[in-house]
Structure formats: C-alpha cells, structure tokens
Amino acid sequence: MDILTSLISPFFQHRRGNIEKYAEFSDLIQQKQLKKLLDKARHTEWGKKYDFKSIRSYQDYKERFPIQTYDDLKPYITRMVNGEKNVLWPSVVRWYARSSGTTNDKSKFIPVTDEILWRCHYKGGADCVALYLENNPKSGFFSKKGLILGGSHSPSAxxxxxxxxxxxxxLLQNLNPLVNLVRVPKKKIILMDEWESKIKAIVDSTWNKDVNSLSGVPSWMLVLIRAILAKTGKEYLTEVWPNMEVFFHGGISFEPYRDRYKALIPSDNMHYMETYNASEGFFGIQSDLGDRSLLLMQDYGVFYEFIPLDEVDSDNPTVLPLHEVKKDINYAMIISTLGGLWRYQIGDTVRFTSLFPHKFVISGRTKHYINAFGEELMVDNADKAIALTNQQTGAEVKEYTAAPLFMLNKARGCHQWIIEFVKKPGSIEEYARLLDENLKRLNSDYEAKRYKNISLQPLEIVEAREGVFYEWLARKGKLGGQHKIPRLSNSRELLEELLGINRSASLT
Structure with missing residues (x-):
C-alpha cells in the first residue's frame, strides 16, 4: 500500500465495523430504518393518508400500506416534479433519475432526494472503497486516478x-468537488450527452493519465477500452495503464464480458467488484472478491421486503421482512426509501445465497426482459413495437421471441429475433429496420444503446417456418391455452432450441 492510501484507509475502518454488524443485528437495523422513514414523512400527504404517526410495528405498516408500482406513484411524482412538497417526501425534490419506462411511458422519473443522495447513493460509493481496501490491503487506490464512465442522459431541465x-x-452533477481530485475525466466531459463525441473526448483526455480504477457498465466500458487501445496502438490495457487494479461494475450482468476483460487486462493484480446501484437506491456490494454474491446494504435508509416470485401476481401474496427470507428462493424485492418510495415493487428479483449476513445474486426481473447491454427491453415494449411494425408493413405475426447475441470480439452485440409470420412482410430487412426504430421510440435506454451502433447493433430477424413454436411447445409438454411463449430472455437457451427446430424443419 502506498503512503497516501495508507493515510486515508483508516478513515474507512469505522464503516467496516458497522457493516460487520449486519450479520448479528439485521432485524434491529431494519426496524430502525423503517422507524426513521415513517418519522421523517409523517407530515406528508401520504404520512397523513396512512397515519404514519400511529404505526407502531412492521405488522401495522404491512397491513395498512399497499404494494406500489411506478404507475401507482406516477401522479404523485408528477406533482413533485412540478414543485409540490410534502407529497411523498417532506422536501421539494429537485432531481429525478431517468430510467426505462413502464407500461405507459418511454421513461420513468425516480425522485432523488437530498437524503437518498447522501445517505444511500454516496454512502454506497464510499462503502465500495471501504470493502475493496479490506479485500486488497496492498492497494494503491488513492495514489492514481479513477475513471468513471457515466450514463447516456446528461442532466437537463x-x-x-x-x-x-x-x-x-x-450523482456526478452533485458530487463533492474533492472527489474530482482523484477522478477523470473532467465533469464537463463525463456529462456530455452525445456519445460518439463523449467517448472521443474521454479517450483524448485520459489515455496518458495514470488510471488504476474503472467504474461503469461493462458493455459501455468495453467500448471505451477498445477506443483507448485504438488510440494508443496497444494490445492490452495494462500497457496503457500499468497500475490498473479494479473495475467497479454494475447495471447489467458481467458474466458475458468477464473473459473479454481478462483478455484485455491480463494482470493478476486486476480485481472486479460488482455493485447494485439502481435509480431507486444503492442496495448491494460484492464484499468478498472471491464470492460473486452481493452483500445487502441494510443501513442506507432503505427498508426491504420480499415476495416469492411465484406469488407476485397473486391477490394476496406472502410478503416477508428481511429476517424471514430463506436461501435459494427467487424473491421480488419491495423497498421503502429516503426517496419517498413506499412499499415500491422495483421489478428486480433476487436470490439469497447466505443469511446473516444476507448475500444475494440478482436473478432477473419480475417479468421477461432483455438487459444484456443496459437496454432494459421489456415485453411490453416488444409487443407494442411488433404491433406498430405490423401496421406499417401490413404483416401479421403469430409468435416471436428474442435474446441477445454477443459479439465480444467487437465489444458489442445485437438482439436476435425469431418470428413466425401469418402474413409475411414484403421485406424482412425493412421489417427489421422498422422494428428497431419502433423499439427506440418506446424505450429510451434501448435508444441510447443503439446510438450510432456504438454498443448495440441493429437487430437481426430469423424467419421461422410454420409450426416451429407449436413444435417447441409440444416437445415441452406445454400445448394448451395456459402456456405462452416467453417473449424476451437474457439467456439464449430458448432461442437456440427454436433455431434448432427451425433448421431441422428446413431440411425436411
């Protein structure tokens, strides 16, 4: 460990001690989070509506307060956006995190209150460093620069x-200026909205700096790394930045990219640390570099509840507090937060790999989706895009499914669709182009990842022969009105099965 890092590291000791208490005092910590949330918001519109001041226990809260979705909260968030205070949260909320939309919207806007900004998101960032230093005591983390690659939508009114x-x-817009002393590139570059210019500006301003840490989404960071290598003419990132030691990553699964990163950064000193920092809050950190599970962060002003995935759509689902969950069961996660979200169904599913302390993996979404490149493409987006494209081309679709196709040698990929038409379009190529355009219109994250083909290539369509989907259902023993074709998946398992049936059908 270098001198500067050794001087700063002790300031993180206190947090490491608090985090260790998760194992023994989980229930107590979570009860305190709920009490603080209710006390803070007791005089808001919702605090009065549900009489927060009379809630004495979790059971009171659970019985009185319904599970919420974004569509349930949207009218209240709209009022907050327009300047009202004391709606879901006491203060006027000036900042909103934009993310992929719900059933009725291209984008949704999640309140980012001052409290959740500092006591959750930034606290999570600091704890990442604390846990990393604990895992890697020889680190020179503070002696070099950290490169942060931000998102695709810069701050705007x-x-x-x-x-x-x-x-x-x-987060970058509101960051403490002191952090900028150890971060690259400059804020004006990282907040650029135009991705092609942004990547070039980052490369030009950082290739000759001494960078030892990266933070960002794996798919986009891989694009940047390849641009750095192209600029410098080097084969490995360690030839450009020899002190590289850690990549803090999140947003999408790292597994499809892991081997490619190891090939580009061939160093035994390189570490990969996953985080779970969503628009709604900072929830998990990989606390052990040898265990890919995430530690659930319990004292960030977030109260957690969980619904077994097979009960999500039931009228009266089982809802469990953290201390009652079990291992190896997929749960839909419900959160109440410092951001004014109350019993909010975030849409993610988790599976606990250990208890006390609670560690988990993100197992998916409550609905089928594709999020291989950060696009968060939902089934509703796909259904609407198919309908629009049918209207534009006169085609009729019987069945379809889609999954990602990775082209790691090019640091990018695409969505591959297999579609069985009742009435074929005049041109499959034109149908694919229009479908791609309609998906961009319906989903802002898909639109961002498709920008100039930087991360996500145009989608591909394989035309299915008549009866391919029927045969797949028959082979699975799923013929009947209650069984449906999964529309979207991050896994290629279903798609490969259908493609295999399609190829065999073409030979008969």
Missing part, C-alpha cells in the same frame, strides 16, 4: 423546478 438525467449523471 424537466421544468423550472426540476432536473433529470441518468442516475450516474445526477
């Missing part, structure tokens, strides 16, 4: 009262 942007942009 929603109206005179509020601003919005990707969560990363909101």
């Amino acid at each position: 929603l109206n005179a009262q509020a601003h919005q942007g990707d969560l990363s942009a909101v």
Whole structure:
C-alpha cells in the first residue's frame, strides 16, 4: 500500500465495523430504518393518508400500506416534479433519475432526494472503497486516478423546478468537488450527452493519465477500452495503464464480458467488484472478491421486503421482512426509501445465497426482459413495437421471441429475433429496420444503446417456418391455452432450441 492510501484507509475502518454488524443485528437495523422513514414523512400527504404517526410495528405498516408500482406513484411524482412538497417526501425534490419506462411511458422519473443522495447513493460509493481496501490491503487506490464512465442522459431541465438525467449523471452533477481530485475525466466531459463525441473526448483526455480504477457498465466500458487501445496502438490495457487494479461494475450482468476483460487486462493484480446501484437506491456490494454474491446494504435508509416470485401476481401474496427470507428462493424485492418510495415493487428479483449476513445474486426481473447491454427491453415494449411494425408493413405475426447475441470480439452485440409470420412482410430487412426504430421510440435506454451502433447493433430477424413454436411447445409438454411463449430472455437457451427446430424443419 502506498503512503497516501495508507493515510486515508483508516478513515474507512469505522464503516467496516458497522457493516460487520449486519450479520448479528439485521432485524434491529431494519426496524430502525423503517422507524426513521415513517418519522421523517409523517407530515406528508401520504404520512397523513396512512397515519404514519400511529404505526407502531412492521405488522401495522404491512397491513395498512399497499404494494406500489411506478404507475401507482406516477401522479404523485408528477406533482413533485412540478414543485409540490410534502407529497411523498417532506422536501421539494429537485432531481429525478431517468430510467426505462413502464407500461405507459418511454421513461420513468425516480425522485432523488437530498437524503437518498447522501445517505444511500454516496454512502454506497464510499462503502465500495471501504470493502475493496479490506479485500486488497496492498492497494494503491488513492495514489492514481479513477475513471468513471457515466450514463447516456446528461442532466437537463424537466421544468423550472426540476432536473433529470441518468442516475450516474445526477450523482456526478452533485458530487463533492474533492472527489474530482482523484477522478477523470473532467465533469464537463463525463456529462456530455452525445456519445460518439463523449467517448472521443474521454479517450483524448485520459489515455496518458495514470488510471488504476474503472467504474461503469461493462458493455459501455468495453467500448471505451477498445477506443483507448485504438488510440494508443496497444494490445492490452495494462500497457496503457500499468497500475490498473479494479473495475467497479454494475447495471447489467458481467458474466458475458468477464473473459473479454481478462483478455484485455491480463494482470493478476486486476480485481472486479460488482455493485447494485439502481435509480431507486444503492442496495448491494460484492464484499468478498472471491464470492460473486452481493452483500445487502441494510443501513442506507432503505427498508426491504420480499415476495416469492411465484406469488407476485397473486391477490394476496406472502410478503416477508428481511429476517424471514430463506436461501435459494427467487424473491421480488419491495423497498421503502429516503426517496419517498413506499412499499415500491422495483421489478428486480433476487436470490439469497447466505443469511446473516444476507448475500444475494440478482436473478432477473419480475417479468421477461432483455438487459444484456443496459437496454432494459421489456415485453411490453416488444409487443407494442411488433404491433406498430405490423401496421406499417401490413404483416401479421403469430409468435416471436428474442435474446441477445454477443459479439465480444467487437465489444458489442445485437438482439436476435425469431418470428413466425401469418402474413409475411414484403421485406424482412425493412421489417427489421422498422422494428428497431419502433423499439427506440418506446424505450429510451434501448435508444441510447443503439446510438450510432456504438454498443448495440441493429437487430437481426430469423424467419421461422410454420409450426416451429407449436413444435417447441409440444416437445415441452406445454400445448394448451395456459402456456405462452416467453417473449424476451437474457439467456439464449430458448432461442437456440427454436433455431434448432427451425433448421431441422428446413431440411425436411
């Protein structure tokens, strides 16, 4: 460990001690989070509506307060965006994190209150460093520069009262200026909105700096790394930045990219540390570099509840507090937060790998989706895009499914669709182009990742022969009205099965 890092490291000791208490005092910590949330918001519109001041226990809270979705909260968030205070949270909320939309919207806007900004998101960032230093005591983390690659939507005004942007942009906009002493590139570059110019500016301003840490989404960071190598004419990132030691990553699964990173950064001193920092809050950190599970962060002003995934759509689902969950069960996560989200169904599913302390893996979403490149493409987006494209081309679709196709040698990929048409379009190529354009219109994250083909290539369509999907259902024993074709998946398992049936059908 270098002198500067050894001087700064002790300041993180206190947090490491607090985090160790998760194992023994989980229930107590979570009860305190709930009490603080209710006390803080007791005089808001919702605090009065649900009589927060009379809630004495978790059971009271659970029985009185319904599970919420974004669509349930949208009318209240809209009022907050327009400057109202004491709606879901006491203060006027000036910042909103923009993320992929719900059923009715291209984008949704998550309130980023001052409290959740500092006591959750930034606290999570500091704890990442604390846990990393504990895992790597020989680190020279503070002696070099850290490169942060932000999102695709730079901060901009929603109206005179509020601003919005990707969560990363909101965090960088409000970051303590002292952090800029150890971070590259400059804030004006990282907050650029035009991705092609942004990548070039980052490369030009950082290739000759001494960078030892990276933070960002794996797919986009891989694009940047390849641009750095192209600029310098080097084969490995360690030839450009020989002191490289850690990549803090999140947003999408790292597994499809892991081997490519190891090939580009061939160093035994390189570490990879996953985080779970969503627009709604900072929830998990990989606390052990030898264990890919994430430690659930319990004292960030977030109260957690969990619904077994197979009960999510039931009228009266089982809802469990943290201390009652079990290992190896997929749960939909419900959160109440310092951001004014109350019993909010975030849409992610988790599976606990250990208890006390609680560690988990992100197992997916409550609905089928594709999020291989940070696009968060939901089934509703896909269904609407198919319908629009059918209208534009006169085609009729019987069945379809889609999954990602990775081209890691090019640091990018695409979505591959297999579609069985009842009425074929005049041109499959034109249908694919229009489908791609409609997905961009419906999903802002897909639109961002498709920008100039930097991360996500145009989608591909394989035309299915008649009866391919029927045969797949028959082979699975799933013929019947209650069984449906999964529309989207991060896994290629279903798609490969269908492609295999399609190829065999073409030979008969």
